[in-house]
Amino acid sequence: xxxxxxxxxxxxxxxxxxxxxxxxxxxxxxxxxxxxxxxxxxxxxxxxxxxxxxxxxxxxxxxxxxxxxxxxxxxxxxxxxxxxxxxxxxxxxxxxxxxxxxxxxxxxxxxxxxxxxxxxxxxxxxxxxxxxxxxxxxxxxxxxxxxxxxxxxxxxxxxxxxxxxxxxxxxxxxxxxxxxxxxxxxxxxxxxxxxxxxxxxxxxxxxxxxxxxxxxxxxxxxxxxxxxxxxxxxxxxxxxxxxxxxxxxxxxxxxxxxxxxxxxxxxxxxxxxxxxxxxxxxxxxxxxxxxxxxxxxxxxxxxxxxxxxxxxxxxxxxxxxxxxxxxxxxxxxxxxxxxxxxxxxxxxxxxxxxxxxxxxxxxxxxxxxxxxxxxxxxxxxxxxxxxxxxxxxxxxxxxxxxxxxxxxxxxxxxxxxxxxxxxxxxxxxxxxxxxxxxxxxxxxxxxxxxxxxxxxxxxxxxxxxxxxxxxxxxxxxxxxxxxxxxxxxxxxxxxxxxxxxxxxxxxxxxxxxxxxxxxxxxxxxxxxxxxxxxxxxxxxxxxxxxxxxxxxxxxxxxxxxxxxxxxxxxxxxxxxxxxxxxxxxxxxxxxxxxxxxxxxxxxxxxxxxxxxxxxxxxxxxxxxxxxxxxxxxxxxxxxxxxxxxxxxxxxxxxxxxxxxxxxxxxxxxxxxxxxxxxxxxxxxxxxxxxxxxxxxxxxxxxxxxxxxxxxxxxxxxxxxxxxx
Amino acid sequence: xxxxxxxxxxxxxxxxxxxxxxxxxxxxxxxxxxxxxxxxxxxxxxxxxxxxxxxxxxxxxxxxxxxxxxxxxxxxxxxxxxxxxxxxxxxxxxxxxxxxxxxxxxxxxxxxxxxxxxxxxxxxxxxxxxxxxxxxxxxxxxxxxxxxxxxxxxxxxxxxxxxxxxxxx
Numbered sequence: 001x002x003x004x005x006x007x008x009x010x011x012x013x014x015x016x017x018x019x020x021x022x023x024x025x026x027x028x029x030x031x032x033x034x035x036x037x038x039x040x041x042x043x044x045x046x047x048x049x050x051x052x053x054x055x056x057x058x059x060x061x062x063x064x065x066x067x068x069x070x071x072x073x074x075x076x077x078x079x080x081x082x083x084x085x086x087x088x089x090x091x092x093x094x095x096x097x098x099x100x101x102x103x104x105x106x107x108x109x110x111x112x113x114x115x116x117x118x119x120x121x122x123x124x125x126x127x128x129x130x131x132x133x134x135x136x137x138x139x140x141x142x143x144x145x146x147x148x149x150x151x152x153x154x155x156x157x158x159x160x161x162x163x164x165x166x167x168x169x170x171x172x173x174x175x176x177x178x179x180x181x182x183x184x185x186x187x188x189x190x191x192x193x194x195x196x197x198x199x200x201x202x203x204x205x206x207x208x209x210x211x212x213x214x215x216x217x218x219x220x221x222x223x224x225x226x227x228x229x230x231x232x233x234x235x236x237x238x239x240x241x242x243x244x245x246x247x248x249x250x251x252x253x254x255x256x257x258x259x260x261x262x263x264x265x266x267x268x269x270x271x272x273x274x275x276x277x278x279x280x281x282x283x284x285x286x287x288x289x290x291x292x293x294x295x296x297x298x299x300x301x302x303x304x305x306x307x308x309x310x311x312x313x314x315x316x317x318x319x320x321x322x323x324x325x326x327x328x329x330x331x332x333x334x335x336x337x338x339x340x341x342x343x344x345x346x347x348x349x350x351x352x353x354x355x356x357x358x359x360x361x362x363x364x365x366x367x368x369x370x371x372x373x374x375x376x377x378x379x380x381x382x383x384x385x386x387x388x389x390x391x392x393x394x395x396x397x398x399x400x401x402x403x404x405x406x407x408x409x410x411x412x413x414x415x416x417x418x419x420x421x422x423x424x425x426x427x428x429x430x431x432x433x434x435x436x437x438x439x440x441x442x443x444x445x446x447x448x449x450x451x452x453x454x455x456x457x458x459x460x461x462x463x464x465x466x467x468x469x470x471x472x473x474x475x476x477x478x479x480x481x482x483x484x485x486x487x488x489x490x491x492x493x494x495x496x497x498x499x500x501x502x503x504x505x506x507x508x509x510x511x512x513x514x515x516x517x518x519x520x521x522x523x524x525x526x527x528x529x530x531x532x533x534x535x536x537x538x539x540x541x542x543x544x545x546x547x548x549x550x551x552x553x554x555x556x557x558x559x560x561x562x563x564x565x566x567x568x569x570x571x572x573x574x575x576x577x578x579x580x581x582x583x584x585x586x587x588x589x590x591x592x593x594x595x596x597x598x599x600x601x602x603x604x605x606x607x608x609x610x611x612x613x614x615x616x617x618x619x620x621x622x623x624x625x626x627x628x629x630x631x632x633x634x635x636x637x638x639x640x641x642x643x644x645x646x647x648x649x650x651x652x653x654x655x656x657x658x659x660x661x662x663x664x665x666x667x668x669x670x671x672x673x674x675x676x677x678x679x680x681x682x683x684x685x686x687x688x689x690x691x692x693x694x695x696x697x698x699x700x701x702x703x704x705x706x707x708x709x710x711x712x713x714x715x716x717x718x719x720x721x722x723x724x
Numbered sequence: 725x726x727x728x729x730x731x732x733x734x735x736x737x738x739x740x741x742x743x744x745x746x747x748x749x750x751x752x753x754x755x756x757x758x759x760x761x762x763x764x765x766x767x768x769x770x771x772x773x774x775x776x777x778x779x780x781x782x783x784x785x786x787x788x789x790x791x792x793x794x795x796x797x798x799x800x801x802x803x804x805x806x807x808x809x810x811x812x813x814x815x816x817x818x819x820x821x822x823x824x825x826x827x828x829x830x831x832x833x834x835x836x837x838x839x840x841x842x843x844x845x846x847x848x849x850x851x852x853x854x855x856x857x858x859x860x861x862x863x864x865x866x867x868x869x870x871x872x873x874x875x876x877x878x879x880x881x882x883x884x885x886x887x888x889x890x891x892x893x
Contacts, residue, residue, distance in 0.1 A: 037745065037813035040842035078766075079871040080816040084746070091758055093744040098816070099869040100846075326891040451832070 015055065016046065025049050027115070028123045030108035032097035034080065043095040045083070047111050047123070052085075054094050066116045072109050076102070076491065083109065106486075110532075148270060148450050151231045158227040162220060162279055169216045170286045174294065175209055177424025185417030220279065228275035235453065236267045242456050247463035248527040249487070266449035273446035281439045284432035291425050298418065305404050306426055309397040310433055313390060317437040320386040325441075327382060331375045338368040394430045401426055463529050469546035474553035475538050476503040476634040476665035478524060482533035485523060493519050495688045496533070503634075506661050508670040508679035510707055515685040517669045521637045524667065525554050537635070555633035557660070559641045561620040565609030568597055571623055575631035583630060590659050591626035592652035593619070617641065618649035625656045636661060638668040640675055673714075682707065730791035732776065734798045739806045747810045749776065751790055759790065761810055767858060771796045774807070817864075817872045818844065823885045833888055839873065846871065855892040863889060 013023045028047040035041025035057050044055040052069070055061040070086040072094075081102060082093040097105050114121035152159055179202060187193035188202055195202070240263055243250075295303035345352055345361045352361055401422055408414035479500040486492045494516045501507045509517040522528050523535050526542045535542045542550055555575065563571050572587060573579045579587075584604065588594040596619055600606045608615060615623070621641060628636060638657065645653070654674055661668075661678075670676050677696050684692035684699065684707045691706050692699055699707040738750040739759075749759040758779035765773055774793040793799075796807050818839035825836040832849040846867040848854050854866040863875040875881060878889060 034841075037809075038816045038818075038841055040818075040839070040844055075760075077814040077816060080813070082746075082813075090742075091746055092742055093746055096813075099871050100867075102869070322891075329891050447829075 015059065016053070019061065021046075021048065021053065027121065028108055028111050030095075030104060031101075032083075032095050032105065033101055034096040034098060037082070037093075037096050038080070045095055045108060047108065047115060047121075049115070052094075052112055066112075069112075069116050071116060072112045074102075074105060074109055081105070144447055144450050144454070147454065148274070148446065151234055152227070152274065154234070155227045155230060158223050161223050162227070163282075165216050165220045165223075166279060166283050166286065169213060169220070170283055170290060172209060172213060172216070173287060173428065174290055174425075176206055177421050177428060179206055179209075181419070181421025181424050182415070182417035185420055186415045187417070190417075224275050224279055228271045231274055232267050232271040235270060236263055239263055239267065239453055239456055242459070246456075246459060246461045247529075248522070249462055250459065266453050269445050269449035270453070273442050277439050277442040277446065280435060284435050284439075288429065288432050288436070291429050295422065295425055299405075299408075299414065299422065302401060302405055302408075302414075302422055305400045306397055306422070306429065308400065309393050310429075312393055313430065313433055314437055316386065316390060316393070317434060318440075320382070321437065321441050323382060324379075327375065327379050331372065331379060334368065334372040334375055338365070338372050341365050341368050390434075397430065398423060398426055463526060465547050466544060469549075470540065470544055471546050471549045472538065472540065474549065474634050476553075477501070477536075477538050478635065478665060478667070479536040479539075480520070480523070480533070481536065483520075483523060483530050483535060484532035485519060485528065485530050487519075487528070493688050494523075497685075497688070497690055498533075499683050499690060499693065501665055501667060503665055504663055505680045506666040506668065506678065508668045508676050508682045509685060510670060510676065510682050510710070511685035512710075516688040517685055518639065519688075520685070521556075521639065521667060521669065524635075525556070525637065526550055553633050554635045554637060555628035555631045557621070557624050557628050557636070557638045557657075559639045561624040563608050563615070563620060563623065565607075567602075567605050567607055568600075568623065569604035571608065572626045572630055575627055575633075579630055584626075587626045587630035588623075590629050591622045591656045593622035593626050593656075596622075618645045618653065621653055622656060625653070625660055629656075629660055634665060636664045636666045638666060638670075640669060640671050673711075676711075730789075732791040732793050734793070734800075734803075737776075737793070737799065737803065739803050741806055741809075745809065745813075747806060749790070756790065761793075761807060761814065763811070763815065764792070766815065770811075771808075774811075816841070817874045818842075819874050819876055820865075820881075823882060826884055826888050828888045837873070844873075846873070851892050855889060857893040863893065 013026075016023050016026075025048055026046055027049065030045040030047075032043045032045070033040060035043055042057050046053040046055065048063075050067075051063050051065045052072075053061060053063045064085065064087075068087050070088060073084055073086070075082045075084055076099075080096060080098045083095045083097070083105065085092050085094045111121040111123050183195070184202060187195045188198055190196070243263075292303070292307075295306065341361075341364050345365070352358060401419070405414060405419040405422060409416055409419055477500070481498050483494055483497045484492065485494040497516075497520065499507075509520060511517050519528075523530055524537075524542070526535070526547075529543065537545065537550070537553070564574065569581070569584050572584050572593075576583075581604070585594060588597055588604075597604055597606070638661070657675070658678070660666075668675055668679060670679065670682075676682060679696065682692075682694060682696060682699055683690055684705075686706055692702070694702075699705055700711055702708050736752045740748050740750070742748065746758055747761070749756045756778055760777050760779055762775040762777065763770065763773065764775055772795045774796060776790045776793060778788045778790060793807075796804050796811075799807065818841040820837045820839050822838045823835060824838065825834075827834045828851075832847060833851060834845070834847045836845050837843070848865060848867050856864040856866070857878075858864060861877045861879050863878045865873040865875070867873070875889075878886060878893065881889075
């Protein structure tokens with residue numbers, strides 16, 4: 001885009017000078033990609049020190065002084081948006097844009113709003129956030145291929161061995177047709193032959209050669225497997241570690257596709273290609289060339305005849321591959337539809353039965369199963385049509401040789417043995433052609449996968465650790481200063497949020513769901529970076545702290561406890577892998593988890609996660625509390641579960657939490673009254689802004705307060721429940 | 725608390741626009757300021773079941789919903805025109821008229837097209853999920869930025885375009 005923009009900008013600047021505007025005073029320029037709603041074109045917005053200038057493509061323009069603007073904001077629609085200007089009570093759209101430029105729009109609107117407020121804007125282009133979930137980087141065909149190959153030279157020895165075997169095999173493969181053709185008929189069987197009657201030595205040589213070929217094949221397979229196995233290990237490790245280092249936004253974005261696939265099947269595609277595709281491609285290419293040259297030397301006329309069907313074969317294979325791919329893709333889609341029907345019905349069996357929908361589900365399954373079966377039939381029919389046709393054309397080549405060559409033999413221009421040699425080479429020639437065309441398909445698959453994999457590897461993380469990040473002993477003072485944040489451009493989640501939590505204090509975050517409470521904790525743990533303002537821990541910006549120091553100082557007890565596959569003991573020790581068994585038990589005891597754990601037959605060695613024991617919600621919560629107790633961090637983030645548990649479990653969790661929050665800075669996203677009352681202070685968040693701060697008593701009694709309203713509603717609900 | 729959906733009587737509606745064609749509403753004679761309109765079933769019904777909501781919408785205030793308009797055509801012609809204009813703006817999904825160049829490489833596709841909103845070049849990745857086929861040969865494309873494009877009848881597109889898209893449909 002670079003050059004084009006500068007050209008456009010230059011044009012714009014010239015226009016501005018004509019209007020009598022000092023172009024040196026320009027703070028920022030925004031070019032949108034619509035000239036009015038729903039029409040591609042261009043509108044240019046220019047931020048000047050005291051006013052906003054809007055230029056249409058036809059040259060018309062208007063200027064608004066910041067003194068008259070209340071603020072500027074954006075409206076986002078399905079795949080476009082408008083920039084709206086508010087002047088007092090008057091609203092007007094000043095420009096329209098599509099999502100392609102939304103990040104730039106966000107950046108520009110921020111600048112204007114800062115200018116309106118009389119603040120210093122950050123007009124650096126570098127502060128524009130990445131626009132798409134991932135910017136599409138076209139690596140280019142050649143570059144991509146070279147990069148895949150670049151993994152190979154790390155294994156030079158393997159490579160040299162493979163190449164030598166390939167060359168050798170190709171040469172050895174050329175011998176048998178000659179022996180079983182010219183030598184057999186003209187020299188061994190013919191009465192005047194040089195080796196007349198030497199049938200046994202000939203057969204022995206042929207057996208030896210085919211034995212040798214098999215041996216080389218095995219050797220090639222072994223070395224190849226070893227090399228590609230290691231290459232695939234390298235690639236998988238690289239992708240996985242690249243993923244682990246990426247910010248949260250990467251994982252929550254929609255367009256990153258199936259990440260599991262990237263690690264597994266994409267890597268497999270590359271392996272497949274490097275292991276089978278590439279060596280065989282080289283063997284076959286070498287074979288085709290060698291045979292071609294050999295045939296041409298022996299008999300130019302016949303070799304031309306032999307080559308006639310080759311392009312036809314290549315064309316048929318290419319055409320049918322595309323068709324097969326389409327049918328296969330449909331089969332895949334249909335089978336995944338069918339699988340999801342099975343999956344839905346089995347997982348949701350309670351719902352199905354409760355609604356008496358068994359018949360409907362059977363019908364739904366039958367329908368998807370039928371569609372899949374139909375497509376499988378189509379697959380079979382297509383295969384049945386193409387392959388006989390291919391073998392017919394191939395045999396046609398043989399027949400041409402027989403016909404032309406037979407004539408030559410009769411006329412004495414060719415010996416019978418030479419003809420047989422030709423036929424022998426012919427069969428060696430067509431197989432590689434088939435293979436070469438298929439290799440092309442493999443190559444495409446491999447390149448697709450490589451593109452997707454390298455996209456992940458090359459992706460820059462949006463939350464990066466600073467090079468000279470500091471490590472400190474965290475005490476636990478937290479401060480948010482004017483924090484503004486949005487997950488997606490133009491959709492502000494937090495607006496100018498400021499509050500502080502002193503060491504050892506417990507603060508409850510309260511607000512409706514979606515108010516921004518979890519977002520606040522995400523910013524403190526730096527899962528995301530703020531757009532504006534700063535988050536300080538002990539007076540140090542979290543961006544300056546090392547990840548090890550920051551995350552090692554914050555313990556989390558989340559609503560949804562994720563337990564990894566492994567034993568309960570290992571899960572408790574997740575944050576402190578070197579914990580002793582005694583420490584683990586101690587933590588579990590304090591978390592009121594010890595009792596239920598030892599009543600399980602396998603105690604602390606009970607396997608959980610996939611295929612392991614099923615724990616209830618309350619049990620999982622206590623394990624995650626034990627995790628936090630064991631880790632013993634100076635700061636604790638506690639996201640209270642909304643689901644209610646039985647009274648006994650609840651009081652146990654309450655006691656466990658009481659222990660956990662003691663002498664620790666705690667930020668609790670709280671729902672229960674007991675937790676709210678326990679907090680030293682409550683911070684009420686509403687629509688991304690802090691609206692109230694104070695103790696439970698203060699806020700509860702505040703007339704028309706947000707918290708008071710919420711609390712009273714909840715109390716009414718409790719009363720209603722207990723009275724019914 | 726409003727528990728029932730309010731199907732709006734069209735006589736209560738009076739839309740008007742600003743100079744820059746933002747949509748405003750007087751409802752039962754009361755000026756509600758700027759409103760947004762939303763299709764309830766954007767794929768199924770384009771002109772029916774339209775939710776009207778007061779602009780200062782937030783997801784916590786359900787009462788911002790004024791009600792549901794059963795069909796835009798129930799409105800007088802001049803009023804319907806305003807709503808159609810607004811729908812056209814909010815659901816800006818240009819129709820692809822012709823494709824001058826399409827290149828598919830490594831599971832992504834780049835297009836040079838002429839649409840009902842003018843010329844447009846765009847890039848798509850992950851064709852498996854971003855090509856969505858709808859009933860009657862209609863196809864919806866989503867580019868890397870989330871912008872959408874619409875092909876009313878894939879069978880009427882040129883061979884190259886069909887070739888690129890056919891396996892995903």
